[in-house]
Amino acid sequence: MTNKMTIFAFDFAGPAHLSAGLWRHPDDRSAEYASVDYWVEYAKLLESACFDGIFFADNVGYHDVYKGDVAAALRDVAQIPANDPSYVIPAMAAATEHLGFGVTSSTAYDHPYAVARKFATLDHLTKGRIGWNVVTSYSDSAARNLGSGTQRAHDDRYTHAEEFLDVCLKLWEGSWEDGAVTRDSTTATYVDPGKVHPVGHTGEHFTVPGIFLCAPSPQRTPVIFQAGGSSRGVRFAAASAEAVFMNATSKASLRKQVDALRAQAAEFGRDPSGIGILQMVTVISARTDAEAEKKYEDYLEYVSYDGAMARYSGWTGLDMAEFDPDTPLRHVNTNAGQTMVDIFAKMDPDKEWTPRDIAAYIGIGGASPVIVGGPETVADELESWVTETGITGFNVGHAVKYQDIKDFTEFVVPELQQRGLMRTHYDAATLRENLSAAGSARLRDDHHGAAFRALAG
Ligand SMILES: Cc1cc2nc3c(=O)[nH]c(=O)nc-3n(C[C@H](O)[C@H](O)[C@H](O)COP(=O)(O)O)c2cc1C
16 A cells, blocks of 8 residues: 555543543543643643544443443443543644644534534634544433423434535535634724625524634635444545545445445535545554553453443443343344444354353453554554555554554554555645645545635625
8 A cells, every 4th residue: 555544543531431441540641621722732742643633532421321320330430530632732732833633513403603613713722733524413411401301303414414514515615705803903994894704594403594603714614524433424425525534343344334425425425535534543562462451451351341341331321231241142223333232243243142242252352453562563463454445544543552553653654654554644734635635624525515715705
């Protein structure tokens, strides 16, 4: 392969994310999750290693499905506490020049006018280095606390998200003309009123008749990421995402997902090769394979069954305490996240997955594949995922907070760079330019959001 991989660090603005029980490891820095100094140090580390960016997951609900309450999630800090990741971004941006930032933000309970303003502000403050991971939420607890009490049906959430995103795109692309900010003291005109236009949106869920609050930022529209692999989720991504975040558990199933996504993107009139695809992986690396294996064995000692089940029950909406830990699960449909239910059946259709198997699998790194090894082993594996599936890069997760990514920068990055598979410098100023070969900070013309530029005359 000749193209460079896109490499993001996958993280969460709380003590612990996907791995269950690992916060107890002596090398884990989860205690510092609420410190801005911690995130600034992390950003500098990532930029010094030429990561494309840091990608923050986020959720507005908590995991209270397992055993019918939130106790197991709280004990194991299973995605709770969960600070809002947006607020550390400007500090991280001020300490770096090129690092990109992917921030997850749900369409379920916010208003698009407010979310468009949040991302425009972040795009200004990062000088064009922001991306938005558009998610539709899956937790009933979020619906109870933020919404009307119950979630919309799974597919309706995506229909709602499509209109939500359209409102944002109209505000970013269609309200302010490029030359609207004149700062002309001779005419006492900072903004030319003739160049700021109402977007006139009236839809099923939102009415936004007026103009946008923010002046155009370097990218205008943040880089649009999407994560959610059901057939409805893939349709949403094919229409709107510039980069898609996937968590396939095998190369064969990833290849199918990549092909399906690209085929549908072409049906929407988009250049499929212009869409980035990042696979989630957890990497445990060391100087040698033997040292990495030893580290992995050590980590396994910390895995918490209840912590893993609290997460998996929350992701799927199935209370795993109702199933015998050693009896295979049959196919089930849920209104929460279909992807997380199907993932195990797809990973190995011949295997009968029990709750205990699932807990052991997701205890380290959630549902992502875990790569354990020295520099060459990890680089070989990452390279084969790219060449065999057609993805463009990775969201690299961790088991032990900070330490695993630091190890990745020390052991894996030099090997990838030496093979010409990872950048050794940044080419451009904005996230969109760094991620795509298209070479523009602005949304591509084949994205449907580009049509909203016409609103601005
Ligand atoms: C790789 C991946 C990462 C995700 N990250 C988040 C997240 O950070 N926050 C969130 O609320 N949902 C997240 N989701 C959930 C999805 O956005 C979506 O709500 C859920 O997967 C249900 O949709 P689906 O059935 O289309 O997969 C993620 C999903 C995937 C596959």
